Amino acid sequence: MQRREFLAATAAAALAGTAPVRAGAQPLPNLPWRPERPVTIIVPWAAGGSTDQMARIVAAELENAIGQRFVVVNQPGASGSIGTRNALEAPRDGLTWAAGAAVDVGCYKVLGLLDTELKDWHLFLAVANVNIVVANPNSGFRDFGQLLEALKARGQSIGVSTAGVSSAGHNFMEAIRAATGIQYRHATYDGGAPATVAAVSGEVPVGAVLLVEAAEMIKARRLIPLAVQAEQPVTLAGYGEIPSIRRWIPDIPAPLNYFGIWVPKGVPEPVVQTMSRVWEERIANSQRLKDYAAQRAALFTPLHGQQAYDEAWKMVRQTAWLYYDGGKARISPDTVGIQRL
Template sequence: MKRTLLAAAAAVLALTGVADAQNYPWKPTKPITVVVPWGAGGSTDQVVRLLAKEIEGAIGQTVVIVNQPGASGSIGTKSVVEAPKDGYMFASGAAKDLGTYPVTGLLNTKLDDWHLFLGVINASVMGVNAATPYKTLDDLVKAMKEKPNGITVATAGINSSGGAALGAFAQAAGVQPRQVTYDGGNPAVIATAGGETQATTQLAVEQAEMLRAKRLRALGVFATKPLELEGVGTIPTITSSIPAYKATDNYFGIFVPKGTPAEVITTLEMIWKDKVGKSEALKKYATQRGAIVAALYGEEAKKAVMPAIQEFAWGMWERKEAKVDPATVGIPKP
């Protein structure tokens, strides 16, 4: 009797899953690949795996995550650009990075070439190795001014969220830190926790565990509001010490190239509306890791990400780090 009941329950669940999948216009016939252009364990990797579960549950098809790091995210993204636009390969990452590839000269693609499906807002944190003498942001800024190019800061590259935060911070504070780059946010954070570098500006979601373990010390968050991080407490804003720093929201998600069949885009929009915005797993992740759920798509997503793209692109241009004038690739000055 027990086996019969279990079999009946399984059959109902299976039929329910099929029925849910049949509500969507796209019915994929093989696994879908999402390329994460950074190493495993980093911010993009963490968020995309949660989003992939929501897609899998909705359409009843496997979503495979492939980590393909290198060249500040451009190598993995390029593989999606060059792949067939058939709906079976998506890109991912920070929308800010995607929108500024033409400015950095890393990849010939722009924001208008993509459909955005965003999941969370992430904020970078100025974290220092717990053994360093820097107790406040003012202490660190003072040391950077006394030792130009002498304080090492780990990032995932100039085009990464940590690299962007560091560049804007250095410009606003009038300091000259030495950036040390790694193939992903997770390696950059581990390097700082291990004493290989003195500080990191990678995202809170990447630093959270090391902050809770007290191997890193948070001095400030690159955001307009203080960050409440479970097990750590309140992290003050960078702007409270450096008013010249202009904070913007950094959105992460999945990106689908234009030219992909309309039924794929419509299906993903339905999933984002029906599933992602209500995802308990995503909400739990945000609470524990210091992120904000932001399940946006379409024009709303594009509008939301533009301020960060503008600030980063024009900041690089002013610091002479950009290879292309942002105005020439359709990025208006903020």
């Protein structure tokens, strides 16, 4: 399968049923903020990946609830920090949002990629995704145990595709490295979709991505799922059970990886009030998001406000110190208030 064909197929699967206006849907009445112009949601990764999939569904629901267009724009580069920077530096009028994994926003400063912290943003979370290691069928790896032995013996020669430094897949591989001492050759891409297609095409033998990104290729038997970063095995509809990494590495952390959209603090309060109400009345009841999560073995987690921050903070703390201990961080996490677990 060619890269362009894969990205198109992935985007089409994600967008199925996400027409801008749902039959019978009406904007919520008496909202304190009703934007007069279209709202931009910047996805700082390539089209077709997990953030892109989630953001386009959320955008459609927001359009229905608020009665204004929400336009998703892909701005990949520098592990998501370029697009996130553009949202951070945009006018604080509520018309420019960013999307992605909350752990990225919480770790950019530690990595030296962007001068921002989790507390700088109003968080609106939609789903929690599961990390997975997958293998090309011609790689010779049929389970994670085989890959682990190969990584111990000749890790630097085994390419592992991820969406880049600070991506979910990279975080997973760093957790494996920290727990076992293995090495690997890090092959970085501009998003989870191109990282997945690299494994499908055989450009690399192994990929570390999100299950939502690899789900269709797993079901099509174009990729072999080796292990998920979860406390228990995960069942993927249309495929079956995928074993937990804890079968081989019992003590490896398995925090939830929350995805959503966010806007910098400093926007007018009516913007936050409106989105909070939309999250409680529409997003929390979104059948589209529920179906998306169920079909791709994700968790439906419509959180906002302090609860969203508290949940996202758990993975930020674990991941920031993982970077520091692995020599990837530019500064010590405790200098920006991230205490070791």
